[in-house]
Amino acid sequence: MVRKGGGDLGGRRSTIRDVAARAGVSASTVSRVLGGVYPVSTRTRARVQRAVRELDYVADAHAKAVAGAGTPALALVLDDITGPSFAHMARGVEREAARLGHLCLVCSTDGDTGHELGFIEMMRAQRAAAVILVGGAVDSPEYRRRMARVADSLASAGSRLVLCGRPPLAPGTPVTVIEYDNENGAFALCAHVLAQGHRRVLFLGGSPENTAAQGRERGYLAAHRARGIEPDPALRLSGDFTRDSGHRLLRRALDQGLAFTAVMAATDMVAAGALTALHEAGLSVPGDVSLAGYDDIPFARDLHPPLTTVHVPYEQLGRLAVRTSLGRTPDAPDEHLLLGTHVVIRDSVAPPAGAPL
Amino acid sequence: MVRKGGGDLGGRRSTIRDVAARAGVSASTVSRVLGGVYPVSTRTRARVQRAVRELDYVADAHAKAVAGAGTPALALVLDDITGPSFAHMARGVEREAARLGHLCLVCSTDGDTGHELGFIEMMRAQRAAAVILVGGAVDSPEYRRRMARVADSLASAGSRLVLCGRPPLAPGTPVTVIEYDNENGAFALCAHVLAQGHRRVLFLGGSPENTAAQGRERGYLAAHRARGIEPDPALRLSGDFTRDSGHRLLRRALDQGLAFTAVMAATDMVAAGALTALHEAGLSVPGDVSLAGYDDIPFARDLHPPLTTVHVPYEQLGRLAVRTSLGRTPDAPDEHLLLGTHVVIRDSVAPPAGAPL
């Protein structure tokens, strides 16, 4: 089969030497005109550029990398790109990486720690400029040990570990941690709910091990205590961060006859499922029960009623992750950023029926 | 600063030669035990493996690539990872790629053709196994020319162009096209709406240039004509595929006093925005106005009322994209897959008020 275009070499990619030959110069010269910054005569440069065009040549990125040139890629490791908040972080990472001229590798782990470790190993093999781990994790001594080892091994390969929305490691570990304030966000949100007069607030959590879920639950608890209320433990349910979890949990609560006048979901997705369950049960929101979410995903506005929630600057988080990890020496001391959140009040939270104004 | 762990070489990554030296063997031998399939004595293998562990060694992927070994990455190019349907395709691609041992590079173009071309060039430099372009495009002679050139240039570099949800190219072009049936899906959906008795159906489209939007609009039109109805052109609005577009368009239609009893949105996101605008105007769905979407994103169930829409197998699309593009000779003839869709009936479409049963 015959390729179109001038650049056929029998199915072989054209190399810098092919270009050199065609332009009647040496490979070094081609490299120099492509590099852009070296002194090359105008005539030579033109000839080389023409040859490049005719051959449709692009320099092999791997060869460049091996030779010590080239821009290393960034690696993004997350649970599931399909979660709206993850997707927004991914966008931030991808955009900032592109702006800085880096390519972006992404891996989904589906929550499997083994996969995660495997991916990190691959990223080290790829000489990634940084490996960004996104999303809550199970915080345990084992987690800290494992991550510290990863951080060191990445650092010694000239790369950098970035933890986004994950618990920090021991001081001195070469890692960048960027968190958003789960606890305070949940505190503010729950305080708002309580201020409306609710006393029995159902908490629809994530996995009890997940640090993001834990932080939000701590905020829920703290807001109660700040008002001198001891929340009923029976009101704290755990599941995962999916829409289905919210739906299932709320339906079960209803079936069990649990008494509550408001629901605080660990996630907007969870809230969405819960809302549907509420509607299915013929309950009106916020007339019969109030509902609040967390994350402020774009869809939250289109729920009915529009969802009161906590805004988390996910995209900015992603941008920050790449900005702070790049242009930093691999084994810089650990660095810790905490981003603020704020509650956005819409229509899904109101005073409980029969409450005093 | 002193690195922890045995593998310190003064900040240098350890190489296969470091491992060889430590194990007292040659680099070739190390390569062989790492490769796994060559005959190596048990004793030697053990020694090498220990050295690998002690040095925390991983083979450099770039060097491997240059040497002709190694698994090439897959490249995914899309508009915006934040769109739910894109995210699901991305998940399909990423999962299937991982299953097959490939890494996945992703780039967002934000609809900029120049960026797109630039990314494709980079992917060629990366020797990507395939470049998967996702999402509707502007179909023009210029588009076809450009894509054909890209397809050839990718093919001659041993890579393969995959078009997902984009118009096909001239026969014979080395490209794989995977489409889902926009027109028939929209036809079926609109037929369902018309069957309920609606006669003035507002169409909330995407960009008039976008082929996905066009296909859906064609389905809308065809369904009308199949019933002998000539739809009022004033009822066809265009915007983009965002939630805000739906909100804005519907609000404007209302402001202008446009008469309609049903709304068909080009996208679930658009439908979500439209739904909120409807609610804000005090209109009930489907009591006053029926509403239908397209894509069947998970959220569609949690809209109120749950949204009648068209299901598109996005994740499967992604998996298929990688499966068909891998393990195929680069300049195989063009291949064209058309995936079916089906309408999922929920509660947002009902007969118009005062309609005959």
Next chain:
DNA sequence: TTGAAAGCGTTACCAA
């Protein structure tokens, strides 16, 4: 301003 040659970290061929 240009070219030759060494080097980057692998793998694969050929001998031993």
Next chain:
DNA sequence: TTGGTAACGCTTTCAA
């Protein structure tokens, strides 16, 4: 079963 060496495609001294 092992080691030496060439080769992969590029960049970067070093000389000219």
